[in-house]
Amino acid sequence: MRWRLIIVSLILLMPTASAWSIDPAKWTINMLEEPEITTKHLVIRVDNCHNTTLTVIFTPFNDAELIDDGYTPLPNLSWVEIEEQQVTIPPHTKYEIPVTIEVENTTENYNKTWQFFIYADQIAGGETDGETTLQFDYNLRWNIITPKTHIQLAEKSKETSFPLWVAIIILITVSAISVAIIAKKRIKVEKDEEDIFG
Amino acid sequence: MKKLIIAICIVLSIAVMSPIQADLTDTITVTLQPNATASITCNQSTWDPASNLGEHDQTSTAWGNLSNDGEVNVSVTIKGSNTTDWYIHDTTTGHDQFVMRFYNGATWEGFDYDEETFTTDLPPTGVDYKHFGLNVSMPITSSTNDNQIVTITFTATAL
Numbered sequence: 001m002r003w004r005l006i007i008v009s010l011i012l013l014m015p016t017a018s019a020w021s022i023d024p025a026k027w028t029i030n031m032l033e034e035p036e037i038t039t040k041h042l043v044i045r046v047d048n049c050h051n052t053t054l055t056v057i058f059t060p061f062n063d064a065e066l067i068d069d070g071y072t073p074l075p076n077l078s079w080v081e082i083e084e085q086q087v088t089i090p091p092h093t094k095y096e097i098p099v100t101i102e103v104e105n106t107t108e109n110y111n112k113t114w115q116f117f118i119y120a121d122q123i124a125g126g127e128t129d130g131e132t133t134l135q136f137d138y139n140l141r142w143n144i145i146t147p148k149t150h151i152q153l154a155e156k157s158k159e160t161s162f163p164l165w166v167a168i169i170i171l172i173t174v175s176a177i178s179v180a181i182i183a184k185k186r187i188k189v190e191k192d193e194e195d196i197f198g
Numbered sequence: 199m200k201k202l203i204i205a206i207c208i209v210l211s212i213a214v215m216s217p218i219q220a221d222l223t224d225t226i227t228v229t230l231q232p233n234a235t236a237s238i239t240c241n242q243s244t245w246d247p248a249s250n251l252g253e254h255d256q257t258s259t260a261w262g263n264l265s266n267d268g269e270v271n272v273s274v275t276i277k278g279s280n281t282t283d284w285y286i287h288d289t290t291t292g293h294d295q296f297v298m299r300f301y302n303g304a305t306w307e308g309f310d311y312d313e314e315t316f317t318t319d320l321p322p323t324g325v326d327y328k329h330f331g332l333n334v335s336m337p338i339t340s341s342t343n344d345n346q347i348v349t350i351t352f353t354a355t356a357l
Contacts, residue, residue, distance in 0.1 A: 025236030025356035034241050045326070066355060122351075133347055138236045138357035 006166050020054055020175070021047045022120055022138050023143070029101065029144045037196035042099040044082075044118075048089040054125035057086045058097065061119050063139075071143065080116070089125075116146040218349070237268040238320075238354045249336045253289070256333035259301040266320040266351060272354040274320055275313035276300055281346035284337055286310045287288035293339045298348065301331035313353060320354075 025170045057164040062073035074080070083098040105108055118140040174175040201228045247255035260262030266272055278298045285295045288308030299306040300316070305312065317328045332350075 010246060019237055021235055021237030021240040021268065023235040025268060025272075025354075026234045117355075133349055134273075135349060135351040136238055137351055137353040139353060140236070141356040 002005070007081055017045070019136055020049065020056075020122070022140065023047070025138060025140050027140075027142045029142060042095045042101065044093045044120075045085070046089060046097065046120075048093055048095070048125070049108060051091050051123045051181055054089045055086065055123050056089070057121045058082045058118055059121065060116055062116050064118060066139065067115050067139075068141075071113050074114045074116035074144065075109075076138070077116065080118075082118070099102055101144070111145050111148045112146045114146075116144075118142065123126060123140065145166070205339070226348050232299070234270040234356065235268045236270060236272060236354055236356055238264060238272065238274065238280075238352060239267050240264050240352065242304075247334055249334070251336050251340055254333060256299075257331040258307075259331040260329040261331040263329045264316070264320070265324060265327050266322045266354070267324050268322050268354075269357040271319055271321050273318050273357055274316040274355075275353045276309055276316040277311055277313045277351050278309055279311055279349040279351070281348050284340070284346050286348065288314075290319065290353065291335050291338050294337050294341055296337050297335040299335075301328070301329075301333070301334040305329075306333050310349045316352065319357060321352040 044058070046054075046056060060074075060077045060082070063078065066074070069075060081100045081102070081103055083100070087095055087097060089095045120135055120138040120140065122135045240262055242257075245257050245261065249255045264274065280286050281296075283294060287297050288299075288310040289294050289297060291297050297308055298310070299308045301307075302316075316330070320326060320328055
């Protein structure tokens with residue numbers, strides 16, 4: 001008996017120049033001491049320069065192997081909110097994904113240099129022949145630098161209101177003295193007039 | 199005297215109403231300084247390896263090239279995938295199990311669905327390329343004669 005050899009192909013259909021871009025891949029985020037602003041809306045831009053629709057999933061993550069020296073992982077990835085975790089982008093289209101970062105204002109979160117990543121995972125599209133056989137993913141590297149010192153909100157409130165109260169007291173004093181002087185002069189004038197015509 | 203009292207009352211009223219402060223919330227504000235685009239591109243010709251079971255096929259060692267068209271240096275990893283009916287492996291073929299390798303400039307290095315270092319630092323010049331080739335070893339035996347399609351993924355990490 002003769003065995004028939006089964007011929008099976010492993011097909012790699014790879015068109016030329018397959019890519020999409022993402023911006024910005026590396027950000028430095030400086031924390032400000034302006035507690036009256038609660039959130040900051042940011043944007044990731046994706047450019048699909050292909051003839052087919054692109055689908056990408058965004059996931060924030062920490063990675064001890066990828067992190068740079070001098071940085072520590074972001075303590076809480078839930079501080080990073082990506083408005084659309086999966087986006088589908090038509091061919092030759094640019095797309096913006098809003099991102100919000102909100103860090104808890106506690107003493108331990110000051111004087112920190114954190115680093116975390118956002119994995120942009122291409123799960124479909126980007127190929128000219130409609131077959132997804134070659135894909136490109138990106139790890140965005142984001143740094144967060146917090147202020148050196150922690151100013152308690154209550155203390156900050158006192159600090160900002162103290163000069164205001166001083167100014168108000170001075171204003172009241174000056175106004176009262178001015179009014180008193182004017183009134184006194186007026187009374188004196190009226191008295192003089194009474195003496196003349198009296 | 200009556201006018202004096204009225205004037206003082208007006209001034210005091212203004213003073214009492216003036217210290218209006220913004221609401222304070224328990225949150226730190228952040229600002230961003232965007233400064234970089236990431237974009238990697240691969241150029242290669244079509245490779246359609248039709249090999250018998252138990253055999254292998256490969257491209258030239260410089261069949262494709264990966265370039266960095268972005269604005270930041272990147273490191274790049276490579277990974278493969280299982281197909282509909284076959285499993286990928288980085289060293290050993292078997293029943294429904296195939297092996298993928300890439301030429302890293304010195305040797306053919308196997309890879310599977312875990313990320314394998316492709317290049318540690320590719321500058322964003324647009325003219326620096328990482329040349330590579332691909333090699334596939336077919337399964338020893340197969341439960342299907344359908345064509346199989348494998349996905350190869352390059353992951354660029356901003357440095």
